[in-house]
Amino acid sequence: MKKALITGANKSVGFETARQLLQNGYYVYLGSRSVENGLAAVEKLKAEGLSNVEAVQLDVTDSGSVKAARAGIGRKTEVLDVLINNAGINGGWPQAALDASIDQFKMVFDTNLYGVVRVTQTFIDLLQKSSQPRIVNVSSSGCSLTLHSDPTWKYYTHKAAVYPASKAALNMYTIDLAYELRDTPFKINAVCPGFVATDFNNHRGTGTVQEGGARIAKYAMIGDDGPTGKFISEEYNPETGETPW
Template sequence: MQANDVALVTGANKGIGREIVRQLALQGYTVFLGARDVERGQAAVAELLASPGESGGDIRFVRLDVTDGDSVRAAVGLIESRVGRLDVLVNNAGIVVEWGVRAEEVTAAQVREVFEVNVFGVVALTSACVPLLRRSGNPRIVNMSSGLGSLGLLSDPASPFSARELLAYSASKAALNALTLGYADALRADGIKVNATSPGLVRTDGNAAATFPRGERGPAEGAVVPVGLATLPADGPTGVFRGPDALDQTIPW
């Protein structure tokens, strides 16, 4: 890691995103905590900076709604004006809208809503950040995916993922996995590593209404592999899907 590496984490005012911010800051990163809501985002930054042992890095709030082109441009422009480059982009922002809805009852509007954040938002922000990432000596992109986006797991009757009816979310994460591979290939010549990860089933607000067990993992556990991918050395892998328990644990695409 070069001195004062700069990271941007989206959807980071709570849950896994906030924990990723915390762990990167502890490693000395300058971290931009991206959130749609200004009050919540600023409160998260203040709380993190006030916590004992959190003074290893520099945490800054940036308003960022990945579904809003003006917001994306403003956030990237702010980062460019303040620090001039980006070393790490963590595409963490994501939504689920179809809890308790059977697959055949999911509407096109619901799928579209999920794709706006989980897929199109990733494309918009990644495209905007690539010029800043090219200025880094060791640029990394981490896409927060899920086992529910793994076609290998979804097609395996023995896998618990195959029985979870989250049609829009699963489709969006499968699309995100395809984006990961496409970006990894396209940006390889620039030295930009692009990888996907699953944090596992973590207790967050996002799965509070889950019809299946919410899991025993806390945000700190869920953030370990994403942070590992975010801090890869220059000779680290690109185009891999790792987690949820270890950095060398491979998830089938």
């Protein structure tokens, strides 16, 4: 049975991704900053008959928490097949380029970029023992430099200085990580779940968490012929998913 770790998986798209991996026969370590919220999420899944899941306390901004999670999971398995770096924050609004504070930037980058680096570097040894290791970094088409530079793009006027910058940096990390592991079985991609209605956007999204979870789970389960080092948004590009950086 393949094993997956998902950060920020106690609700919304992360929770739905966990559900869909469980439905596909994976064992899921459900990462949650709050132990209580993680346990509650696990109970919901078990009530649906999805029993191969357990909660893991994991705060991606806390190195001690990440190391403790690695030690705990390492006592139960020698191999991790999938890492989904899903935990993220928007940093609050507004985010004007001339008014956003340095503290606001630091807070968002600590979760959306540094948190991914912490978790990936800490769990890489377990992933390297998998025959088909997969890493999905949850990104957003709203951080595409190309799209945000195009006045014809439908979201061109939806500018924010902090959150998109953190995800653009995450995309660059994804490129570098995929390059470093290019001669290995790893498949590593930045995947946008789409503009789905969640707490993250005050439920203004036009898609569902089921659609978002399916997009992430798809790239967590891709075969050996799947892409790596790509920026994927199937909402933006339904045919291939590949999205301009």
